[in-house]
Each structure stands twice: as structure tokens, then as C-alpha cells.
Amino acid sequence: MRKTVSDLHAELVRYQLVAWTAGNVSGRIPGEDLFVIKPSGVSYDELTPEAMVVCDLDGNLVEGEHAPSSDTAAHAYVYRHLPEVGGVVHTHSTYASAWAARDEAIPCVLTAMADEFGGEIPVGPFALIGDDSIGQGIVKTLKGHRSPAVLMRNHGVFTIGKDPKAAVKAAVMCEDVARTVHISRQLGEPLPIPQADVDRLYDRYQNVYGQRSPR
Ligand SMILES: [Zn+2]
Numbered sequence: 114m115r116k117t118v119s120d121l122h123a124e125l126v127r128y129q130l131v132a133w134t135a136g137n138v139s140g141r142i143p144g145e146d147l148f149v150i151k152p153s154g155v156s157y158d159e160l161t162p163e164a165m166v167v168c169d170l171d172g173n174l175v176e177g178e179h180a181p182s183s184d185t186a187a188h189a190y191v192y193r194h195l196p197e198v199g200g201v202v203h204t205h206s207t208y209a210s211a212w213a214a215r216d217e218a219i220p221c222v223l224t225a226m227a228d229e230f231g232g233e234i235p236v237g238p239f240a241l242i243g244d245d246s247i248g249q250g251i252v253k254t255l256k257g258h259r260s261p262a263v264l265m266r267n268h269g270v271f272t273i274g275k276d277p278k279a280a281v282k283a284a285v286m287c288e289d290v291a292r293t294v295h296i297s298r299q300l301g302e303p304l305p306i307p308q309a310d311v312d313r314l315y316d317r318y319q320n321v322y323g324q325r326s327p328r
Contacts, residue, residue: 114140114277115162118149121281125204126157128285136204139188140277143199146170148192152179183242190248191273195256200277202284205269208291212236213264219287219294222303226294227311228318229286231259239266247271259315262287 121138125131134157139150149165166177172189174181182188188201212219212234219234221227226234237254240246251271254263261283262272270287274280297303306314 114142114149115165115167118151118277119160119162119165121277122151122157122160124281124285125202128288130204130206130284130288131157132205136206137182137184137188137202138277138281139182139185139192139201141192141199142167147175148188150185150188151182152177153182155179184247186243186245187247187251187271190245191251191271194248194252195273197275198273200274200280202272202274202277202280203269204284204288206284206288206291208295209234209262209264209270209288210268211295212291213269214267216266218264219291220303221306221311222294222297223290224306224314225286226290227306227314228322229283230262230290231315231319232311234260234262234264234287234290237263237265237271240268 118138118140125136130136134154137151139148141148147167147169149167152164152166155164166179166181167175168181168185169175170189170193172185184203191198191201216236218236221232235254237250240250251263261274262270264270272280272283274283294303
């Protein structure tokens with residue numbers, strides 16, 4: 114899991130979702146009340162499996178040379194409250210954060226959004242770092258929602274997945290559709306997809322598409 118999480122940070126860079134050290138990936142260790150997360154303030158090209166840190170579900174450092182990411186409390190809160198989640202990603206990716214700054218959900222106007230997010234990408238509340246407020250906002254918004262991504266108001270993106278790779282994919286797709294819908298807006302008013310079609314697309318993508326491996 115240290116290697117998986119370490120390697121996935123390179124994807125945040127590859128897809129241009131992060132500037133400096135402002136983004137992080139974590140992964141729950143299967144069968145344990147522990148997760149692996151990025152160390153705080155370490156640049157992406159210096160990340161190695163050994164540099165990653167292990168925390169318990171209260172966000173306490175269990176193993177590692179470095180201090181855990183400053184977003185550790187939010188990741189820990191998500192793992193504590195959403196047992197099906199195996200991976201969490203946080204970024205300030207440009208277009209998605211631009212929507213978050215406006216407190217506006219990204220409307221479902223692309224089939225790719227219906228596939229991956231099952232509808233709009235919702236906005237979560239404004240919350241300051243330092244306690245459980247960010248985690249509470251993420252869980253409150255995503256619990257019972259199809260979307261694996263939430264735009265935290267005035268902040269950025271948090272995504273969840275069955276594993277860290279799925280959460281990274283959601284972060285990449287979130288930025289991609291945030292950009293496209295933004296551009297569409299510049300051209301006029303994007304057309305919503307009827308709910309019945311959103312449901313059909315979501316069901317097909319989640320259950321039929323691909324190699325039939327569990328998502
Ligand atoms: Zn942040």
C-alpha cells in the first residue's frame with residue numbers, strides 16, 4: 114500500500130491536478146484500522162514508498178519518519194465514517210476548484226459525468242482545516258450520493274473510491290468534466306441530460322462497462 118499510494122502521487126502530477134505539494138492520496142490498509150498517506154510538505158518527486166506514513170483512523174501517526182499530510186484528519190474522518198471507502202484523494206485542481214470557489218455544483222451535462230458521477234458533482238460546505246469540519250463536510254455531502262467527488266466550497270476537491278486508484282481516477286475525471294463544462298458555459302447554456310438517461314448511463318458504466326472487474 115505504501116508503494117501504491119506513493120506511485121499514485123505521480124498521477125496527480127501527470128494529470129496536472131497539483132501545484133507544489135498541494136494534493137494528497139491515501140489508501141486504507143485492507144483488514145486494518147490503518148491507512149497510508151503522503152507525508153506533509155515533501156515534494157512529489159521525492160516521494161518513495163519508505164517516505165509514506167501510516168496513520169490510525171483517528172489520524173495519529175503510527176509509522177513513518179515524517180509528519181503526516183496536514184489533510185490527514187479529513188482522510189481519517191472519511192475512513193472512520195465510510196467503511197466501504199478504501200482510497201481518498203484531495204487536490205486543488207484548477208477548474209474544479211474554480212467551481213468550488215463559486216459554491217456551484219457541476220451540472221450533469223456530459224455522458225461521461227453520468228457514467229462516473231451518476232449526476233452532478235455536489236458542493237460541500239465551507240470548512241477550515243484543523244479539526245473534523247472538512248471530514249464532516251465530505252461525509253455529509255457524499256453519503257448516499259452517487260458522486261465519488263465533492264467540491265468543498267472555497268477550497269478544492271475530495272474524492273473517494275474503493276481503493277486509492279479509483280479515488281485518483283475520480284479526481285482526474287472531476288477536473289476533466291469541470292473544464293469541459295466550464296468551456297461549454299462560455300459558449301452558451303449546456304443542456305442537462307434527462308434523469309432517466311443519466312440513470313441508464315450510470316447503471317451501464319458501473320455494472321457492464323469494461324472488464325467486469327469489481328469497481
Ligand atoms: Zn486543500
